[in-house]
Amino acid sequence: ISLRTRQLCAVAPVIPVLVIEDATQAAPLAQALVAGGLPVLEVTLRTPAALEAIAAVSKVKGAIVGAGTVLTPEDALAARAAGAQFAVSPGSTPRLLEACEALDLPLLPGAVTATEAMLLLERGYDMLKFFPAEASGGIAILKALAGPLPNVSFCPTGGVSLANAGDYLRLPNTVCVGGSWVAPDDAIDARDWERITGLARDACRLV
Ligand code: 3PG
Numbered sequence: 001i002s003l004r005t006r007q008l009c010a011v012a013p014v015i016p017v018l019v020i021e022d023a024t025q026a027a028p029l030a031q032a033l034v035a036g037g038l039p040v041l042e043v044t045l046r047t048p049a050a051l052e053a054i055a056a057v058s059k060v061k062g063a064i065v066g067a068g069t070v071l072t073p074e075d076a077l078a079a080r081a082a083g084a085q086f087a088v089s090p091g092s093t094p095r096l097l098e099a100c101e102a103l104d105l106p107l108l109p110g111a112v113t114a115t116e117a118m119l120l121l122e123r124g125y126d127m128l129k130f131f132p133a134e135a136s137g138g139i140a141i142l143k144a145l146a147g148p149l150p151n152v153s154f155c156p157t158g159g160v161s162l163a164n165a166g167d168y169l170r171l172p173n174t175v176c177v178g179g180s181w182v183a184p185d186d187a188i189d190a191r192d193w194e195r196i197t198g199l200a201r202d203a204c205r206l207v
Pocket of ligand 1: 017131157158159160177178180181
């Protein structure tokens with residue numbers, strides 16, 4: 001069930017987590033990240049501009065856009081309608097899983113504990129978001145989960161940065177990481193797309 005999600009996670013080492021306040025920033029921001037080598041992008045549903053931003057990014061050549069902060073079936077439906085090709089959630093609920101399955105929308109659901117991961121695995125999800133990564137125990141927890149749950153892979157997100165991303169990416173059960181550090185608010189506000197392309201390039205050099 002999560003084969004397509006796993007393929008999306010394997011495209012690049014980092015999935016930028018984007019908080020877009022102004023939808024006119026979305027396309028140039030996506031172009032900057034694609035140019036830097038990060039084509040898979042998560043636009044969080046945390047701003048009024050988010051759905052319009054997803055629609056704009058879906059038209060950017062080379063970009064693969066997903067919706068983040070997908071909490072409800074309604075979020076999943078709206079994200080899909082806007083052009084999202086996948087969804088990311090900080091956790092999972094039976095209703096959300098059902099909705100994404102009904103929409104055929106690949107989902108990267110969040111999990112931290114063995115029980116959460118096992119419930120998702122039982123339902124066919126073996127590619128999970130490990131969130132909030134640093135606050136939950138980070139690398140030590142992922143190492144501990146790799147023993148009993150060798151078939152589960154993670155995209156750690158939350159507190160990941162250029163400084164620690166390489167350590168996460170070296171773990172056998174980490175396919176990619178997610179993070180906002182490649183698209184900082186101040187750079188987006190200043191429309192400093194060159195800086196963002198540089199941050200993306202730095203992130204790609206991690207592997
Ligand atoms: C989020 O959903 O906010 C992501 O986890 C991003 O976290 P970060 O800002 O710590 O990268």
